[in-house]
Amino acid sequence: MGDKYEPKILALICTYCTYTAADMAGSMRLQYPPNVRIVKLLCTGKVDVMYLLAAFRAGADAVMVSGCEIGDCHFLEGNLRAKERVAHAKVLLDELGLGGDRLEMFHIGASDAPKWAEAVQKMTRRALELGPNPLRGRAMAAPQAASGRELST
Amino acid sequence: MIVAERKPFEEIAEASAGFRRVLVAGCGTCVAVCLTGGEKEAGILAAQLDIAAQLNQREQAFEVGCVERQCDREFLDELAPQIEQADAVLSLACGAGIQFLAEKFPEVPVLAGVNTTFIGINDDVGVWQEKCRSCRDCVLTLTGGICPMSLCPKGMLNGPCGGSDDGKCETDPERDCAWALISARLERTGRLGGLEAIVPARDCRNALPGKQVHPAYERRYSAHE
Numbered sequence: 001m002g003d004k005y006e007p008k009i010l011a012l013i014c015t016y017c018t019y020t021a022a023d024m025a026g027s028m029r030l031q032y033p034p035n036v037r038i039v040k041l042l043c044t045g046k047v048d049v050m051y052l053l054a055a056f057r058a059g060a061d062a063v064m065v066s067g068c069e070i071g072d073c074h075f076l077e078g079n080l081r082a083k084e085r086v087a088h089a090k091v092l093l094d095e096l097g098l099g100g101d102r103l104e105m106f107h108i109g110a111s112d113a114p115k116w117a118e119a120v121q122k123m124t125r126r127a128l129e130l131g132p133n134p135l136r137g138r139a140m141a142a143p144q145a146a147s148g149r150e151l152s153t
Numbered sequence: 154m155i156v157a158e159r160k161p162f163e164e165i166a167e168a169s170a171g172f173r174r175v176l177v178a179g180c181g182t183c184v185a186v187c188l189t190g191g192e193k194e195a196g197i198l199a200a201q202l203d204i205a206a207q208l209n210q211r212e213q214a215f216e217v218g219c220v221e222r223q224c225d226r227e228f229l230d231e232l233a234p235q236i237e238q239a240d241a242v243l244s245l246a247c248g249a250g251i252q253f254l255a256e257k258f259p260e261v262p263v264l265a266g267v268n269t270t271f272i273g274i275n276d277d278v279g280v281w282q283e284k285c286r287s288c289r290d291c292v293l294t295l296t297g298g299i300c301p302m303s304l305c306p307k308g309m310l311n312g313p314c315g316g317s318d319d320g321k322c323e324t325d326p327e328r329d330c331a332w333a334l335i336s337a338r339l340e341r342t343g344r345l346g347g348l349e350a351i352v353p354a355r356d357c358r359n360a361l362p363g364k365q366v367h368p369a370y371e372r373r374y375s376a377h378e
Contacts, residue, residue, distance in 0.1 A: 050193070053200040092197065095162035096205040135207050 007061040007127030008136075009036045009120070012051065014044045014079070017068035020110035025117050032117040033124040036064070043067070045078025052089040056098060059136040062127040066106035066119060079107060102130060154274070155183040155247045156281045157190060157267040165198070165243065166205050168264045172241035173212060175202070177266070178232060178254065179219035180246035187281055190245025190267050192219035198245070198266065223250030229257055236261055271303075289363065290356065295347055297338035304331035310352040 013019050019040050025032065041047065044067030055063045065086050067079030083105050090100030104126075106119045159165075169175050177199040185191025199215040206213040218235045220228040223246035232254070236242055241262040244251040248269040255263040271283035286303045292310065293300060302308050306324045313332035316323025320333040339345045366374050 049197055050200065053197065053204065057200060057204055092162075092201055096166075096201045097208050098204060135204060138207060 005128070005132055007035045007124055007132070008059070009062045009064060009123050009127055010055045010060045011036050011038045011064045011066060011120075012041055012044065012047050013038060013064075013066045014068060014074075015040050015042055016074045017072065017110045018066040018106070018108045018116060021108045021113050021116040024111070025113040028113050030113055030117040032120040035124050035127070036120050043073065043075045043078035044082035045073070045075055047082045047085055049085055049089045049092065052086070052103060053092070056093070056102065056133060057135060059133055059138070060102075061130070061133045061136070062102045062104075062123050064104050064106060064119065064123045066108050066116070069107045069109045072109060083107075098133070098135075099130065101126065102133070154186055154272070155249075155269060156187045156271050156273045156283075157184050157245075157247050157269045158187075159189050159194070159198070159245070159267050160265065162201065162205075165264075165266055166202060169202060169213075169241060169243055170206075170209075170211060172239075172262070174214050174216065174238060174240045175264075176216045176218050176232070176235050176239035176242045177202070178223065178235075178242050178244045178246070179217070180223040180244075180250050181219055181221045182224075184245055184247055184250075184267060186275065188279065190247075192217070195219055195245055198243075223254050226253075226257070229254060233258075288355070292352055295350065295352065296335045297342065297344065299331060299335045299338055301331045301335065304329075304334070310355070312348065 013022065019038070022038060044065055047065050052063055052065075065082055067073065067082050070079065073079040086103060086105040090103050093100045093103060104123060106115075108115045108119060177195045179185065179190050179192045179195030181191055185194075188194060195217045199217045202213070203215050206215075216235060216239065218232050220231050222228045223232075223244065232242075236258050239261060241264055242254065242258070243264045243266045244254050245266045246254065247267070248265075251263060251265050271281075272285040272287055273281045273283045276282045283303050285300060286308075288302050292302075301310060305313075306322065306328075307314055309332060313330055314323075317330040317333060318326075320330055322328040322330045336345065336348075339348065
């Protein structure tokens with residue numbers, strides 16, 4: 001890797017809405033930064049605070065969670081739960097000194113490919129402004145890293 | 154159930170900063186139900202502390218452990234192998250659990266990760282209400298199941314003080330007067346007359362630390378002592 005900082009952004013997105021939008025963005029040949037790594041979840045209701053902290057421990061520069069528009073969740077309120085968990089995780093990140101701005105929640109409908117491209121652009125800009133996660137390259141290599149027991153979430 | 158809230162992160166991080174290997178010990182009963190100190194909360198706190206330690210260039214490792222109840226001897230024993238490997242234990246149990254852990258493992262520094270707040274009920278998702286002060290002299294039979302010791306800021310035992318105003322408390326216009334609630338409840342069940350009885354002043358000897366033995370076990374423990 002060269003000296004230039006290329007943010008690594010993890011996107012936890014739901015299969016029904018945002019993933020479809022991201023897929024459509026590809027079909028529409030919409031341009032957006034290649035810094036995002038997508039993990040498709042059945043529903044953002046599956047997102048757990050532990051996942052979000054784990055991403056930052058693993059060196060992610062930013063994390064975005066994106067579910068259906070409010071009121072459109074296929075599981076009725078999974079996206080609302082994700083919204084609350086993301087808000088809580090932002091507080092936890094502020095507390096520990098990494099900053100809650102590195103994490104954001106989005107709501108993107110299945111037909112809204114341009115909104116997905118905008119969201120990725122927004123998070124990439126933000127990750128560039130905030131600079132690299134200080135744990136980058138260190139977290140995974142650190143032999144003393146916490147070995148918290150796997151949770152059955 | 155016993156309700157507790159997590160201490161401010163800064164306080165926890167500062168208390169644990171001097172230890173290299175810290176066991177974050179959750180408790181799977183009351184504090185797990187109030188989303189403060191169960192296995193998940195212990196995992197989250199350990200992850201937070203781990204990130205903070207790395208940000209501050211501190212060489213620390215945080216292990217997570219959780220037992221069903223830290224206030225119970227046989228469950229607490231399960232933590233022994235992890236405690237042996239730790240320089241300190243950060244307990245997320247209530248005050249009773251933290252003390253019992255410290256008593257059982259006197260060689261290892263024990264840190265408190267929560268403030269125990271009260272005995273209460275789960276009012277809604279994520280909301281708890283205090284209901285009992287554990288005063289050892291329950292008047293709930295007389296007061297229609299509403300506790301004046303915990304709900305009245307003055308702990309009035311024989312009717313409201315002069316500050317009761319249209320069913321609200323003088324300390325906070327949003328707070329219901331406990332005695333207004335008590336009268337309404339007793340009236341509804343036709344038991345208002347019971348309030349004629351005077352409840353004597355509290356026996357303040359209950360400030361001593363409590364200990365109780367179940368009557369069925371009295372013989373066993375008196376024989377040992």
